[in-house]
Amino acid sequence: xxxxxxxxxxxxxxxxxxxxxxxxxxxxxxxxxxxxxxxxxxxxxxxxxxxxxxxxxxxxxxxxxxxxxxxxxxxxxxxxxxxxxxxxxxxxxxxxxxxxxxxxxxxxxxxxxxxxxxxxxxxxxxxxxxxxxxxxxxxxxxxxxxxxxxxxxxxxxxxxxxxxxxxxxxxxxxxxxxxxxxxxxxxxxxxxxxxxxxxxxxxxxxxxxxxxxxxxxxxxxxxxxxxxxxxxxxxxxxxxxxxxxxxxxxxxxxxxxxxxxxxxxxxxxxxxxxxxxxxxxxxxxxxxxxxxxxxxxxxxxxxxxxxxxxxxxxxxxxxxxxxxxxxxxxxxxxxxxxxxxxxxxxxxxxxxxxxxxxxxxxxxxxxxxxxxxxxxxxxxxxxxxxxxxxxxxxxxxxxxxxxxxxxxxxxxxxxxxxxxxxxxxxxxxxxxxxxxxxxxxxxxxxxxxxxxxxxxxxxxxxxxxxxxxxxxxxxxxxxxxxxxxxxxxxxxxxxxxxxxxxxxxxxxxxxxxxxxxxxxxxxxxxxxxxxxxxxxxxxxxxxxxxxxxxxxxxxxxxxxxxxxxxxxxxxxxxxxxxxx
Amino acid sequence: xxxxxxxxxxxxxxxxxxxxxxxxxxxxxxxxxxxxxxxxxxxxxxxxxxxxxxxxxxxxxxxxxxxxxxxxxxxxxxxxxxxxxx
Numbered sequence: 001x002x003x004x005x006x007x008x009x010x011x012x013x014x015x016x017x018x019x020x021x022x023x024x025x026x027x028x029x030x031x032x033x034x035x036x037x038x039x040x041x042x043x044x045x046x047x048x049x050x051x052x053x054x055x056x057x058x059x060x061x062x063x064x065x066x067x068x069x070x071x072x073x074x075x076x077x078x079x080x081x082x083x084x085x086x087x088x089x090x091x092x093x094x095x096x097x098x099x100x101x102x103x104x105x106x107x108x109x110x111x112x113x114x115x116x117x118x119x120x121x122x123x124x125x126x127x128x129x130x131x132x133x134x135x136x137x138x139x140x141x142x143x144x145x146x147x148x149x150x151x152x153x154x155x156x157x158x159x160x161x162x163x164x165x166x167x168x169x170x171x172x173x174x175x176x177x178x179x180x181x182x183x184x185x186x187x188x189x190x191x192x193x194x195x196x197x198x199x200x201x202x203x204x205x206x207x208x209x210x211x212x213x214x215x216x217x218x219x220x221x222x223x224x225x226x227x228x229x230x231x232x233x234x235x236x237x238x239x240x241x242x243x244x245x246x247x248x249x250x251x252x253x254x255x256x257x258x259x260x261x262x263x264x265x266x267x268x269x270x271x272x273x274x275x276x277x278x279x280x281x282x283x284x285x286x287x288x289x290x291x292x293x294x295x296x297x298x299x300x301x302x303x304x305x306x307x308x309x310x311x312x313x314x315x316x317x318x319x320x321x322x323x324x325x326x327x328x329x330x331x332x333x334x335x336x337x338x339x340x341x342x343x344x345x346x347x348x349x350x351x352x353x354x355x356x357x358x359x360x361x362x363x364x365x366x367x368x369x370x371x372x373x374x375x376x377x378x379x380x381x382x383x384x385x386x387x388x389x390x391x392x393x394x395x396x397x398x399x400x401x402x403x404x405x406x407x408x409x410x411x412x413x414x415x416x417x418x419x420x421x422x423x424x425x426x427x428x429x430x431x432x433x434x435x436x437x438x439x440x441x442x443x444x445x446x447x448x449x450x451x452x453x454x455x456x457x458x459x460x461x462x463x464x465x466x467x468x469x470x471x472x473x474x475x476x477x478x479x480x481x482x483x484x485x486x487x488x489x490x491x492x493x494x495x496x497x498x499x500x501x502x503x504x505x506x507x508x509x510x511x512x513x514x515x516x517x518x519x520x521x522x523x524x525x526x527x528x529x530x531x532x533x534x535x536x537x538x539x540x541x542x543x544x545x546x547x548x549x550x551x552x553x554x555x556x557x558x559x560x561x562x563x564x565x566x567x568x569x570x571x572x573x574x575x576x577x578x579x580x
Numbered sequence: 581x582x583x584x585x586x587x588x589x590x591x592x593x594x595x596x597x598x599x600x601x602x603x604x605x606x607x608x609x610x611x612x613x614x615x616x617x618x619x620x621x622x623x624x625x626x627x628x629x630x631x632x633x634x635x636x637x638x639x640x641x642x643x644x645x646x647x648x649x650x651x652x653x654x655x656x657x658x659x660x661x662x663x664x665x666x
Binding site: 067072074075078079082083085086089090091094208209211212213214222223224225240241247250251254255276277278281282284285288289292295296299565568569570571572 | 584587588591595598599602606607610611612614615618622623624625626629630632633634636637638640641643644645647648651652655659660661662
């Protein structure tokens with residue numbers, strides 16, 4: 001076995017062993033521990049757990065690559081996926097913590113005194129979380145097959161087993177403490193290569209500062225100016241100004257990701273685990289600190305990776321690299337099919353240009369940017385091994401959070417809440433564990449045989465969260481006059497219009513060939529991408545709810561109004577927490 | 581107006597200020613005004629680009645902590661904090 005493989009085995013299975021040890025130590029004995037870790041998690045630790053819960057395989061592996069190729073346009077992900085926490089911290093988290101129950105659909109059901117609303121929320125939650133979890137499972141399979149050369153299916157199986165052990169055994173309690181460990185692993189794995197690369201390119205070890213510094217080659221040219229120059233020479237759009245569609249599209253894209261982030265149930269439910277309202281507020285701040293630690297490094301990783309790639313392929317101006325002299329990492333990634341060269345003009349050199357007709361680097365998968373970065377920058381083998389463990393930590397921690405959201409909405413909302421209210425706590429706990437096991441099996445199966453809709457994760461999960469869950473929660477807290485009928489019509493209208501727009505473009509449930517655009521052009525609604533449509537769905541939801549409320553003149557009953565008054569003030573949070 | 585209601589008003593006022601800043605640094609500086617701001621520089625960063633990929637995120641972090649500490653103060657001022665009644 002070569003050195004790299006040995007290091008990778010040590011890093012991956014060493015971290016797995018750590019997760020098992022934590023799982024055994026943090027076993028759950030009650031429903032309260034299973035759903036909300038007993039409600040006693042320290043806000044800083046909860047912030048760390050939220051960081052791992054939130055940062056998925058996509059954040060870890062794909063985001064920097066996206067930014068590398070989109071340039072300025074990639075900012076929508078950076079602002080969207082962090083700005084949502086501002087909304088969460090001010091509009092939702094403290095109030096939902098004060099309310100002090102177990103799940104997000106439970107709040108919607110209670111606040112709108114409607115089991116129908118609760119079931120709609122459960123359905124949105126399950127669809128959004130399930131599409132999201134498929135992506136994580138795929139990430140696990142890919143990481144195993146690429147770094148350890150294990151079969152994709154076997155890798156997926158190992159990942160499923162690891163999650164099963166600590167999520168089923170420990171519930172939220174086990175997940176919380178493993179997520180804290182996973183955060184440490186993933187942030188370390190992300191930052192170390194970035195520091196090396198920044199130091200190498202600019203002489204400054206802090207990537208956030210390195211990105212704005214001059215190059216270390218003595219030319220005195222700023223890194224970003226150099227990058228702009230190189231990419232525009234080859235006909236690509238200027239890195240620092242390339243937009244993602246129109247300004248309006250970027251605006252709506254960012255807004256949709258923010259609202260969607262604030263409405264994702266697996267993140268919201270982490271706020272139920274802290275002891276106080278004060279704790280929920282500061283927890284949101286700490287979560288954002290831990291998330292920002294990765295999200296402010298990502299643009300540096302993206303730009304520097306793009307520069308390294310360009311410098312490798314085009315060592316001197318108008319002097320492309322001879323294909324026979326390509327470096328080892330190039331050969332490694334060619335084997336995986338993620339990097340493809342086609343010598344169109346037969347000169348044996350790699351012409352990488354924007355023009356599709358003459359471009360010879362016919363495929364550069366954006367995920368390579370993070371995964372191959374250490375190799376491109378000639379970093380030692382242990383760093384590469386670390387990236388494998390970090391990617392797995394990111395995928396597993398997010399998968400566990402999502403699986404808990406799914407299983408608790410089944411055992412707590414559907415079974416205990418709506419269909420079998422008489423079951424005992426012990427039965428509910430067992431049901432939760434069974435639901436979790438089934439969800440893992442379903443997620444594993446879908447990871448192995450990805451359905452059409454797996455590709456639409458971002459559009460579907462964020463679209464649903466933004467158009468249904470976020471407005472329902474926000475009106476539940478801030479608009480006392482909104483009653484059951486108004487809220488339900490708002491939710492259905494928001495979901496309806498969002499799904500219509502997405503499916504119109506991408507096919508019904510993303511099945512190829514079922515798109516029904518007819519004579520309409522793509523992005524026909526003011527040039528807005530279907531992925532950016534959640535914000536429109538949310539506005540429709542709000543407008544319909546207020547209109548219906550005004551027309552039918554419905555007011556929520558007295559006890560609901562009193563409940564809203566009560567969640568608006570922090571006093572009594574600990575009493576509320578023990579009240580179930 | 582009773583105590584709870586004026587507490588809620590104060591909270592909404594604070595929230596409006598914070599969310600305005602949230603809007604300005606991301607949507608305004610990072611997207612709408614990005615081109616004019618790009619005429620200014622922060623080291624090697626064009627200023628609009630910096631807000632979109634760095635500055636907005638730092639501001640978000642500061643905002644959440646600012647909101648959280650001001651709210652804790654408001655809770656005490658209006659006597660609705662959690663420790664009060666235990």
